[in-house]
Amino acid sequence: MKVAFAVDENRGLDSLISHRFGRAEYFVIVDTDTNSYKVVRNPGAEARSGAAIKAIQLLIKEGVRKVYAGSFGPNAMTALEEMGIEYVQLSGVPVKEALS
Amino acid sequence: MISVTGGKGGTGKSTVAVNLAIELARRGKLVLADLDVEDPNDHILLNVELQNEEPVNIMLPFVKYEACIKCGACAEVCDTGAMLLSPDKVPYVIPRLCSGCRACYFVCPTKAIVEGKRTIGYTYETPVNVDDVNFTLVTGMLREGEEHTPPAVLQAKRRALSVEADVYLVDTSAGTSNSVASSLDGSKLVLAVTEPTPLGLHDLALILELAKEMGLEVWVVMNRSGLGPEDRHERVVKEYGYEIVARIPYSRRVVDSYVKGVPLVISYPDSEEAFKLKELADRVWEVLS
Structure with missing residues (x-):
């Protein structure tokens, strides 16, 4: 399963999970089946409007089923629920710690 | 059409607009358009209840x-x-x-996209009668939680212009956004209300830049005059080729009329501040006729 983590500074699996979702700088996307990961820029970070929706569109494209961030806005929560993506509120901890 | 704007919030745009509306309405048939759709409050300053509500609808797509x-x-x-x-x-x-x-x-x-609609706000058309002066107040109001101001601004402006009048006075929101530009568009004269503070100066430069770009004539109104130095404001205004046409003194009476909820030109008609506003109304009237 693919799990995404919203982060602001790219330090691979040591990146700290961001307090924000839609405007986080990057997503660290971990494939728990193959134990591999990649880091992608969040198009929502520079969006004028609908940042969270642009972030979710990226997650859908990447086949992500679960996402971690410090907080999710009302638009983000509704859309994530509709798209069947699980979301978890957590921030300030490294990605690898959240994974274990 | 004349607009009252100023860049910074809280400089007294609505206070100037409301007092000017009363004075202009003594001279001709007037419509005051409150286009600060996120927080319209001219009706509060005039102590009237909004009437004749109409929805502002925008297209909402549905998928077949x-x-x-x-x-x-x-x-x-x-x-x-x-x-x-x-x-x-x-x-x-x-x-x-x-x-x-x-x-x-x-x-x-x-x-496969079907046109539905969604109500994002309302417009109102309210008859105002204060101190034996009559005019029409048209108000645009966005619903809570909505963020797209331009459709509400444009619809309220259209409604205001559909009322027959000699003068249309527009009260814009603060800032220099799309909504402010849409409000100012078509103005024969723009009154930029500022105050003698650093932030007043900063935001004044922004609104003058916008007005200049739109090719509009601007008169700067210095509100709360005497509160602080005005020399830098004067320089900036001159740089843009405009002029400070009125100075409304900072005074306890203005605050007092605000607390009472009775516009200054009515509560203190013989004060220096009211005199400045009446003088401004005369000059505006001259430009219009």
């Missing part, structure tokens, strides 16, 4: 799923992120983010 070929064109063209493609490429609409621009409707190759 049997006609959708899952091409994703609608989501691609959407500028506000209101259209999300599900994992199986079916579009999903997030109403609150939609600005009603219809781009998805035009771009859909199979006409």
Whole structure:
């Protein structure tokens, strides 16, 4: 399963999970089946409007089923629920710690 | 059409607009348009209840799923992120983010987007009668939680202009956004209300820049004059080729009329501040006629 983590500074699996979702700088996307990961820029970070929706569109494209961030806005929560993506509120901890 | 604006919030735009409206209405038939749709308050300053409500509707797309070929064109063209493609490429609409621009409707190759509508705010047309002066107040008001101001501004402005009058006085919101530009558009004269503070100066420069770009004539009104130094304001105004045409002194009476909820030109008609406003109304009237 693919799990995404919203982060602001790219330090691979040591990146700290961001307090924000839609405007986080990057997503660290971990494939728990193959134990591999990649880091992608969040198009929502520079969006004028609908940042969270642009972030979710990226997650859908990447086949992500679960996402971690410090907080999710009302638009983000509704859309994530509709798209069947699980979301978890957590921030300030490294990605690898959240994974274990 | 004359506009009252100023860049900074809290400089006294609405206070100037309301007092000026009363004075201009003594000279001719007037419509005051409150286009500060996120927080309209001219009706509060005039102590009237808003009447004749009409909804501001914008287009909201609905998807006819049997006609959708899952091409994703609608989501691609959407500028506000209101259209999300599900994992199986079916579009999903997030109403609150939609600005009603219809781009998805035009771009859909199979006409799978159906035009619905959504109410984002209201306009009002209220008769005002204060101190034996009559005029019409048209107000635009956005619903709570809505973020797309321009449709509400434009609809309220259209409604104001549809009322027959000699003078249309527009009260804009603070800032230099799209909404302010839409409010100012078509003004014969713009009154930029500022105050002698560093922030007043900073935001004044922004609004003068916008007005200059739009090719509008500006008169600067210095409110709360005497509160602080005005030499830098004067320099900036001159640089833009405009002029400070009125100085309304900072005074306890202005605060007092605000507390009482009775416009200054009525509560203190013989004060120096009221005199300055009347003088300004005379000069504005001259430009109009």
